[in-house]
Amino acid sequence: MKMISVLLLAAIMQVSANGYSQEKISLDYANINIKKLLTLVSRKSDYTFLYRNVTIPDKTVNIRVKDAYVLDVLEETLAGTNLSFKELSGKLIVITPAGESVVAKPISGIVSSEDGTPLIGVTVMVKGTSKGAQTDATGRFTIEAPENAILIFSYIGHESQEVLTNGETNLRITLKAGSSGLTEVVVVGYGAQKKVNLSGAVDMVSGKELQNRPINNIANGLQGLLPNLNITIGNGRVTSNAAFNVRGYTSLTGGGPFILVDNVPASPDELNRLNPADIENITVLKDASAAAIYGARAAFGVVLITTKSGTSDRLSISVNTNYALRNLGSVPAIVTDPYMTMDYKHRAATPLYNLYPDAVREYAKKRSADPSLPAVIVDPTDATKYAYYGTTDWLHEAYKNSAPTSTTNFSVSKRNEKVSYYLSGEYFRYEGQLKYGNDIMNRYNLRAKVNYELSDRLKLGANTTFSSRDYDAPVFLDDNFFHNLNRTPALSVLRNPDNSWTSDGASLFGRLQEGGRTKNYINEYTATLNGELNIIKDVWDLKGDATIRRTNNTINAFDVPIPYNNGPNQPVKYTGANPSYARTGLDAARYNVFNVYTDFHKTFGKYHSVQALAGFNQEYRYDESSRTTRQGLISTSLPTPQLATGTITQSQTITDWAVQGLFYRLNYIYNDKYLLELNGRYDGTSRFPSKDRWGFFPSVSAGWVVTGEDFFKPIAQRIRLDFLKFRGSYGSLGNQAIPQSYAYIPTMSSGQIGQILDGTRPMMVNQPGAVSSSLTWEKIQTRNFGVNMAWLNNRLTIDADIFTRETKDMLVKSKTLPAVFGTGEPQQNAASLKTKGWELSLKWSDDVNVGGSPLSYSARFILADSRAYITNYDNPTRLIGDRYVGEEIGEIWGFQSAGFFQSEEELKNWPDQTDVGSDDQKNKFYVGDLKFADVNGDKKIGYGKNTVDDPGDRRIIGNNRIRMPYSIDLSGDWKGFDLRVFFQGVGKRDWYPNPSNHYFWGVYAQPWANVQVHNLDAWTPENPNGYYPRLKAYIAEDASELGAPQTGYLQNAAYLRLKNVTVGYTLPASFTRKARIERLRFYFSAENIWTRSHLKAKIDPEGLDGSVYPFQQTYSGGLNLNF
Amino acid sequence: MKKISIYICFGMVAAAAVSCKKNFLDRYPKTEVTKEVFFNTPQDLETYTNGLYGQQAIVYQDIESDNTSNYQAAGYVDALVRGTIKPETVGGWNDWGNLRRINFMLANAGKAQGDAVAIRHFIGIARYFRAMFYFTKLRDFSDVPWYGKPLATDDADLYKGRDTRALIADSILADLNFAVENIKPDEGNRTRISKWTALALLSRFGLFEGTFRKYHPEVNLASDANRFLERSVWAAEQIMSSNRFTINNTGKGGEDYRVLFCSPSLSGMKEVIMWADYQQALGGGNNTHTVLGYQWALSNSLAETYLMKDGTPFTAQPGYATKTLLEVLKDRDPRMNETFASPGFSPNQDGRPYVTKPTIGGYDQVKFYPRVPAxxxxxxxxxTALPIYRYAEVLLNLAEAKAELGTITLTDLNNTVNLLRARVQMPAMTLAPAADPVLAAQYPGVTNGLLLELRRERRVELACEGQRFNDIMRWKAGKRLQDAQGGMYVPALGAMDVTGDGVQDIAILASPNDESPIAGLPDDVKKNLTKFYLKDAAGKDNNIYLTNGTSGRIMFTSDRDQPRTFLEPKYYYRPLPQQQTVLNPALKQIFGW
Known part of the structure; x- marks a missing residue:
């Protein structure tokens, strides 16, 4: 009968893995067998039952208890038997013959690997308890455990082992080398596969990587986590969507990865609103073979996001909360000293304007010397106006130094034989960084996921989410606020002496604070119903799902004029919306997705494993957008078109598209050594004319697990290589990523004209653009070769891939036509490009013993690169500015800088630079101005014919594509403390600031822009080697003179950024369990706190444009609570 | 349970089959039209032509001409005369979308059904806009390719060379003849194109092309000049004989002239053939406040052109060249005080006078400046409403065309120019005035006193209305653009009264280091002085200088350091952007470019 007790034990062990709290249970059974009853009790409670030298009598009892303590129930059950029980620490209950006592005994032993080497640092735990020990340098351990306890041995790179002590006090344990990560199951298109069996280029990351980071959305958290999943975040605004890219430049028409959440396509906007805590894992399918099953939209990779489900038999409740303070990130520094500001602007504007005449500068000089003088006086040149001598740092005045974000989320999940469920909720609140009229976002997410087994053969499930986001922001924020912010001179002040707004104050902050606002309320409801039928159990399934998504965005906006004064006793003037208006709008989307597919999988004989999958997918999306605007608000406190009296304008846009596809996947695996996979899809889209609508996109991939070969095993052992797999794939996919739904139909836009004819502004219809009669899929052919390796008992894993991606028949404008054509050249399938790249991931993880406690740590380094070249383009004259064959995407054509003219002599003898001079400065050069090298030796500096063959004095001087993106991820935990340090960076990137980017060029773009602190290092006779040339306005406003790309001002935009540091502490379980808490962890996390950048200006390397919502550094604290 | 499974299984397959229906992927636009369902009715044509009104030029300054003292640094003419216009960098030649838009309608309007008169009316409007488009092209480039239809990507005509000036001018004429014949005479409130608008453009174009051919031997069309002048005369006479238009003369002199340029509305104004409406309530405004003291001022050359109140030339006054601002503006043609900011002009109508800015010349423009602060x-x-075509211009066109043809009579003068003179109570022009030597020097080769006086009259009456540049071009008076245009005269360094109240308002001084000329002024005067310096504290030149160093006319250092040159005949024509000649080698540069 001992046998029985062991079996029973095994059964119990399976189900009680996660039990903890000492909750009460309820039972109501008549004539129940004691053995069965004990099983039930253990399943419903947190206790682990151990049986020592006992035989459970075959006896039945009646039991009816409600909310009784487990121990009381046991007492009642065992009454009248010859059994008794004892509770040990760690929720162990040992059942013994009555009268026997339970004692803990020391157990010792030695742990070694299969080849007999002692293993150091193996963790030994008494199952069901937190009691543990580690093996020493000779592989030995000692631990106290009750008789018949189960010991768990775990060691990095090895399969864990559970051993029943069974009275033994000296154990000899051999641990088998495991394939650790390689046994992982990875989500792939329409299914899952063992990582070891993958032959395509696939990467997966667990949702845990996103946990506890004070991120606004998933994209923030994913940046840098996976090699060649490139996420760019252009600004610090909470509602901005990140751009996703897989493996570099895709197509001239654009096109990014296909993103799906639980197999339902999601837009970046929808992704932005997803609850990060819901995520179980994220898979990226990079090559054609892995992505082919998604066909036409998967040409540039697929990102599969899977949400959590109920997995534990135990009720699991988790509550997480996080509060973050965001500090203002990089904001350019500007000069605020009144005299210095005027002097620099004046000198820059001379001789074009007399911007601050001497008389005006005179007072500035006084005020600079004596800041107690008033900043606002009556204009010395015009008594009707104020003159301003302020020291306003508008760029900092606009923003708060810190602003809060808070998140609270919870989840409840459980599963049993029939039902599993996962319920979650999130509340996220973000208060913007604006000091005046702040922007505020609230996000609410609810998810309910249920799966139910109707029978052995039939499963049904539902996955429902409701997402709601409201965002309230000044309407001016979407206007040119960020542009004007740096164009408002530091000399200006916010308010006049009479406390009225100044012109600048009103047109910047007045409009933010008192002007109109836009409120967006987005409600999105997604429901998926899915079913699975096992036609032949474990061999053949039929699966189907249907999803409906409805999105509504209600927009309420208004704007009002802001009064200001620009002189004493002047009539009030207005800026901003004049007249006032109110607008209501609705964006509504309907999206229906339908999939049905069947999956056959069987292993024939011992070695032949076959899978076949085939299915059908159909999607339809309908977008409707309408706006109603009415001018002339009756009252600005009730801004609605209903209460306005002026002109009404309305608009409505409706677009829709549909796709259908038939897909298949065939997999053949021989003895886990040879892998072959065929994928394909036949896809149709409404975006192309019916004759060009359908395309077939096949792919093939193969893999060879070298370590599976007998001949290789001795070699592998010798070099400590645990796993080696080579993979190769080839596939052809399509891209239908043209932004318009009806690109092949020449449509005529309509609208209201700006002119007033006979007292009204009537409607007009415009000519259609030029449209090509034949449009079809771009074809993307990808070749991939990859290797996966594991070394040193799986401590070191190396994954690497190289790929070539050819994008053919790209939809681009046809060749440049003479301007007399009169409209944009139509799009045609006329160009090709080739992208080559590679990616590498290195990971080291290990457990060591530090100070008697296990320290587990890991370090991961990822690096990737890609470059893209045009291989076909209709540009016979090889005009620069148009694409041409051989062009590398991102290349910058520029001049060779040769310093500054230091003397009249030099100026006179230098080649003619008229053609590159700024026309605003009459194309003239003086001492102190830029000097360009005469590269082609024709005694003049110029653009030649502006063709590749005659580029004048320009050559390719750099490339603005992101190269060598990399990240370093370090983590470790020890004695309840955990630490993560995550760096992300770009290894190589050139940037030439755009003409008129005044955040970089400052007064060189326009004298109206602020004097940037980095502008101060300008040429003067005293400073002949300054960074910038002589002060000269407008030379960087157009692409000439300073605005013309040239070597001297090419910026190195590479950067390294400390994206995240998290320090956490988990309270000892023995302590928290008293409060019936499974796990309580406090943590501190910081984002973006350190950056290394090489830019000359204080511009964020991720937001080079400068005129964007500033990036922020985030410091947060939070706690995780699991019951 | 098995049954349920089977049902579900069938359901899925059935759903898949149903959704496979053939037209699932056929999706068409729902909120945009295509030409197949448009251009069917006169109403469609009207809606389409509404979109062409954006092409109508509306001008309220003469920046790029000798009417302005400081040419805008970035302006085309300024760059041209300084020799920095080159095919490699020149812009322009990029507005062919306007033509395509017109031609697209003309190519599709044929299928419209309904009232034939209405259909022809809207086709006429489209052809009016095409004539206007090519008129500008003809002015700027002379020979240009003519396109009468929207081009396809594989159209061989994309790569054709220039058509002759003769062909272009005749095509413009044909378009305008059609427009005049078919556009309805209904005027509405004169903000839409009417038959009279087309006639006004015809009168302008005929005069332009006729005189251009006459004065530009390089185009070799002098023998065919009169046909255009006669057509101009005919068009003007059509307008005159319609009796729908009159010169606005209520006996208030200058005020009758002023209301044409700064009224909230020109509805019902009999002198206006077409005007542009700007209303705050409808969300359309113009930028006319920039004419006063923003970045340019009017030129001394324009100031000298106005006659004295008694009809004698200002330039016949002794010492006219050294008169101060206040003296210059005294006793002149009343139109001068409606064009130049006269001393005491108060922008806010509160008695506080405008103080001129010598840094832009000193002669500030007030024509078109909205007078009411609101x-x-x-x-x-x-x-403010802005005139597009004025009856006054039509009269000037007629007088000049007839004078050029040699058919002008005193009756013609009395029915045209003298109506304009009468409005502002100026003496009438006679048929054979003596040739003013100052004018004769400005227009070498013209000795006819009447022609010279008509050119003066035109420059005065139409100042700042965008005609001056065209006139200089057609009269072959390009050398006018070569002269540096100065501002007001400064008799000596020190304080000056520019508002006419006897108290000094501004001071022009050598540099901040030398304020000796104003040292003796009373403190309360000195306190309110606006000071301007010729050199800055470091001794560097500011943007203006005085012709005699410490006295003289205000001139601009940019004109001294980078003198202007007008190359003839090259500069009467624009170069094509180099890229266009690379893309289409058949398109060649002309006249020395």
Missing amino acids: QRQGWELNF
Whole structure:
């Protein structure tokens, strides 16, 4: 009968893995067998039952208890038997013959690997308890455990082992080398596969990587986590969507990865609103073979996001909360000293304007010397106006130094034989960084996921989410606020002496604070119903799902004029919306997705494993957008078109598209050594004319697990290589990523004209653009070769891939036509490009013993690169500015800088630079101005014919594509403390600031822009080697003179950024369990706190444009609570 | 349970089959039209032509001409005369979308059904706009390719060379003849194109092309000049004989002239053939507040052109060249005080006078400046009506065309120019005035006193209305653009009264280091002085200088350091952007470019 007790034990062990709290249970059974009853009790409670030298009598009892303590129930059950029980620490209950006592005994032993080497640092735990020990340098351990306890041995790179002590006090344990990560199951298109069996280029990351980071959305958290999943975040605004890219430049028409959440396509906007805590894992399918099953939209990779489900038999409740303070990130520094500001602007504007005449500068000089003088006086040149001598740092005045974000989320999940469920909720609140009229976002997410087994053969499930986001922001924020912010001179002040707004104050902050606002309320409801039928159990399934998504965005906006004064006793003037208006709008989307597919999988004989999958997918999306605007608000406190009296304008846009596809996947695996996979899809889209609508996109991939070969095993052992797999794939996919739904139909836009004819502004219809009669899929052919390796008992894993991606028949404008054509050249399938790249991931993880406690740590380094070249383009004259064959995407054509003219002599003898001079400065050069090298030796500096063959004095001087993106991820935990340090960076990137980017060029773009602190290092006779040339306005406003790309001002935009540091502490379980808490962890996390950048200006390397919502550094604290 | 499974299984397959229906992927636009369902009715044509009104030029300054003292640094003419216009960098030649838009309608309007008169009316409007488009092209480039239809990507005509000036001018004429014949005479409130608008453009174009051919031997068309002048005369006479238009003369002199340029509305104004409406309530404003003291001022050359009140030339006054601002503006043709900011002009109508800015010349423009402060709400937020075609111009066109043809009579003068003179109570022009030597020097080769006086009259009456540049071009008076245009005269360094109240308002001084000329002034005067310096504290030149160093006319250092040159005949024509000649080698540069 001992046998029985062991079996029973095994059964119990399976189900009680996660039990903890000492909750009460309820039972109501008549004539129940004691053995069965004990099983039930253990399943419903947190206790682990151990049986020592006992035989459970075959006896039945009646039991009816409600909310009784487990121990009381046991007492009642065992009454009248010859059994008794004892509770040990760690929720162990040992059942013994009555009268026997339970004692803990020391157990010792030695742990070694299969080849007999002692293993150091193996963790030994008494199952069901937190009691543990580690093996020493000779592989030995000692631990106290009750008789018949189960010991768990775990060691990095090895399969864990559970051993029943069974009275033994000296154990000899051999641990088998495991394939650790390689046994992982990875989500792939329409299914899952063992990582070891993958032959395509696939990467997966667990949702845990996103946990506890004070991120606004998933994209923030994913940046840098996976090699060649490139996420760019252009600004610090909470509602901005990140751009996703897989493996570099895709197509001239654009096109990014296909993103799906639980197999339902999601837009970046929808992704932005997803609850990060819901995520179980994220898979990226990079090559054609892995992505082919998604066909036409998967040409540039697929990102599969899977949400959590109920997995534990135990009720699991988790509550997480996080509060973050965001500090203002990089904001350019500007000069605020009144005299210095005027002097620099004046000198820059001379001789074009007399911007601050001497008389005006005179007072500035006084005020600079004596800041107690008033900043606002009556204009010395015009008594009707104020003159301003302020020291306003508008760029900092606009923003708060810190602003809060808070998140609270919870989840409840459980599963049993029939039902599993996962319920979650999130509340996220973000208060913007604006000091005046702040922007505020609230996000609410609810998810309910249920799966139910109707029978052995039939499963049904539902996955429902409701997402709601409201965002309230000044309407001016979407206007040119960020542009004007740096164009408002530091000399200006916010308010006049009479406390009225100044012109600048009103047109910047007045409009933010008192002007109109836009409120967006987005409600999105997604429901998926899915079913699975096992036609032949474990061999053949039929699966189907249907999803409906409805999105509504209600927009309420208004704007009002802001009064200001620009002189004493002047009539009030207005800026901003004049007249006032109110607008209501609705964006509504309907999206229906339908999939049905069947999956056959069987292993024939011992070695032949076959899978076949085939299915059908159909999607339809309908977008409707309408706006109603009415001018002339009756009252600005009730801004609605209903209460306005002026002109009404309305608009409505409706677009829709549909796709259908038939897909298949065939997999053949021989003895886990040879892998072959065929994928394909036949896809149709409404975006192309019916004759060009359908395309077939096949792919093939193969893999060879070298370590599976007998001949290789001795070699592998010798070099400590645990796993080696080579993979190769080839596939052809399509891209239908043209932004318009009806690109092949020449449509005529309509609208209201700006002119007033006979007292009204009537409607007009415009000519259609030029449209090509034949449009079809771009074809993307990808070749991939990859290797996966594991070394040193799986401590070191190396994954690497190289790929070539050819994008053919790209939809681009046809060749440049003479301007007399009169409209944009139509799009045609006329160009090709080739992208080559590679990616590498290195990971080291290990457990060591530090100070008697296990320290587990890991370090991961990822690096990737890609470059893209045009291989076909209709540009016979090889005009620069148009694409041409051989062009590398991102290349910058520029001049060779040769310093500054230091003397009249030099100026006179230098080649003619008229053609590159700024026309605003009459194309003239003086001492102190830029000097360009005469590269082609024709005694003049110029653009030649502006063709590749005659580029004048320009050559390719750099490339603005992101190269060598990399990240370093370090983590470790020890004695309840955990630490993560995550760096992300770009290894190589050139940037030439755009003409008129005044955040970089400052007064060189326009004298109206602020004097940037980095502008101060300008040429003067005293400073002949300054960074910038002589002060000269407008030379960087157009692409000439300073605005013309040239070597001297090419910026190195590479950067390294400390994206995240998290320090956490988990309270000892023995302590928290008293409060019936499974796990309580406090943590501190910081984002973006350190950056290394090489830019000359204080511009964020991720937001080079400068005129964007500033990036922020985030410091947060939070706690995780699991019951 | 098995049954349920089977049902579900069938359901899925059935759903898949149903959704496979053939037209699932056929999706068409729902909120945009295509030409197949448009251009069917006169109403469609009207809606389409509404979109062409944006092409109508509306001008309220003469920046790029000798009417302005400081040419805008970035202006085309300024760059041209300084020799920095080159095919490699020149812009322009990029507005062919306007033509395509017109031609697209003309190519599709044929299928419209309904009232034939209405259909022809809207086709006429489209052809009016095409004539206007090619008129500008003809002025700027002379020979250009003519396109009468929207081009396809594989159209061989994309790569054709220039058509002759003769062909272009005749095509413009044909378009205008059609427009005149078919556009309805209904005027509405004169903000839409009417038959009379087309006639006004015809009168302008005929005069332009006729005189251009006459004065530009390089185009070799002098023998065919009169046909255009006669057509101009005919068009003007059509307008005159319609009796729908009169010169606005209520006996208030200058005020009758002023209301044409700064009224909230020109509805019902009999002198206006077409005007542009700007209303705050409808969300459309103009930028007319920039004419006063923003970045340019009027030229001394324009100031000298106005006659004295008694009809004698200002330039016949002794010492005219050294008169101060206050003296110059005294006793002149009343139109001068409606064009130049006269001393004491008060922008806010509160008695506080405007103080001129010598840094832009000193002669500030006031024509088109919205007088009522409420009309000036900011950038693109001025709400005054602007004339597009004035009857006065038609009369001037007629007088000049007839004078050029040699058929002008005193009756013609009395029915045209003298109506304009009478409005501002100026003496009438006679048929054979003596040739003013100053004018004769400005227009070498013209000795006819009447022609010279008509050119003066035109420059005065139409100042700042965008005609001056065209006139210089057609008269072959390009050398006018070569002269540096100065501002007001400064008799000596020190303080000056520019508002006419006897108290000094501004001071022009050598540099901040030398304020000796104003040292003796009373403190309360000195306190309110606006000071301007010729050199800055470091001794560097500011942007203006005086012709005699410490006295003289205000001139601009940029004109001294980078003198202007007008190359003839090259500069009467624009170069094509180099890229266009690379893309289409058949398209060649002309006249020395």
